Amino acid sequence: MTEVANTDRYASERRIDISSEKDAVLVRRCWQGDSAAMEELILKYQSRIYNVILKICADPDDAAELTQETFVKVIENIDGFEGRSGFYTWMFRIAVNLTLNYCQRNARLRFSSLDASEAKAQYSSQADRVLKEFLSDDSSPDPAVMAQNKELYEIAVESLMKLDDAQRAVVVLRDIEGMNYARIAKVLDIELGTVRSRLSRARSKLRQILEAILQ
């Protein structure tokens, strides 16, 4: 179990490191006025940026608009990018900040109720059954199989939306984008300990939400 986690972690970070080197080349080309390099950066990251934003804000149209706004800001400010953090980190910081600001402006994304009956009323008996099987299964199911489970997907997304913005951002960056704690701290500009505690509270709350659905 530990080996699997560590392997995932190292693979993810190695991927980012390699990507950072390529990004540095692309950024230098951008500084020299190479618009093709900028297009390459957009095409490379647009889905990842969009996916993170979508998981935080939950609205596809708004996510597309925020993604677009992110890249516009990146291009406008790439002249001032000093390379103290990686381009990847810098770009995600812009994206998450834009998205969190957007969430603060939109009260409709706020879910304050964790009432069990309200939570349960949203899902069908089929969804309950799928979730119960998932949680009771001691084995580690194949993520690809899980991803094709529509009921489980809806429950996961809705549960995620019940977290507050800060917790949701940490969980998304860790469990969906696969960042390590240090990079999350840089993206959100918070302490490493804050990342740790915020992630712990988010997962505990998520667990409570799921248990409430099953009750």
Next chain:
Amino acid sequence: MKEIPNMDELLNSFIDGELPARQQTEVQRLVDHEEKIAQRLQQLRKCKMLLSSLPVTEAPPQILENVKASLAGKPLLDESAFRRTERAGTRHLLGRKVFAAAAMLGLVRILTAVVYTIVAPETVTQSRGQKTEDRGQKTDSDFRLLTSDFRLPAAPFSGRLELRTSYLPAVVAFINRAIEDNVPSATKHRGQRTEGRGQKTDSDFRLPTSDFRLICSSESFNLLLAELGNIWDKLDSATLFVDTQVFGQRVVVDAVTAEQISGIVNQDDSKRRMEVAKDFAVLNNIAEHLPGREILTAIDDTTVGLITPPKPVLTWNQKTEKKSPARTKENKNIHLTITVVGGDRPSLN
């Protein structure tokens, strides 16, 4: 299930592989021995798996085009980047030009200094002289020198005029009034004494004397002199002592006339002034000792003489022109003491 906050943080870090190797081992041992902790770990792992299994949603294909469209109205990246590169290039080029210019100036300066030290002094002097003589044209420096020569004020005159008269009170009063009228701004000092002082001869003792010390301009002095010419026939003698540049040496012009005084004083050059004064002294001395003095005087009156200095205009009974403030600022280069030595004679009127 009761939450164990610290344990949850530890377990989450364990799941995410964020613990150091030693802690990772310890947690693993704890999970192996504690069923509750193992269950909790499983729950947290399920939560992580649930979110991790969420499919990656592809970005809408129009994002790139939209980004380009959004940037269409703004300065493009490549343009700003080119501008930055261009600015940097321009600065670099400008810096190199400035450096080259500074180096060139330094080199020229060094070469100029070397050439000037070795060759230039004679060459420059010769060329300047040739220019002035051959072409009759002046260089700027020459022009400045000539201009300053032309504008040099007349050499200051310093001397004493000794007038002997039998009509002392009248003459003194006349001189005093003439000074008041013509040289109001002049520095003057009048003193009276009954005995001679300083360089007086023995015969001067017991004679009353009046001194007028003037410091005035030559123009004012000419006006005064013209007026004094009207009483010249009331004088027994007139002697002008012209100070020289050598202390204690004087040129003494006996039997000096008002015209001669004007001719001496109005010389701009002190050297020329001395020559004129000596000429008059010799001339007057010869005339004094030659027979037919009256004839010579008559001839002199008709302006037939060897020397014809500018004559002052006599303005008897004419209103004296008042000086403007500007004129009072003229160069006061006449330093003259008029000494009037009298005898016991009736009044002028």
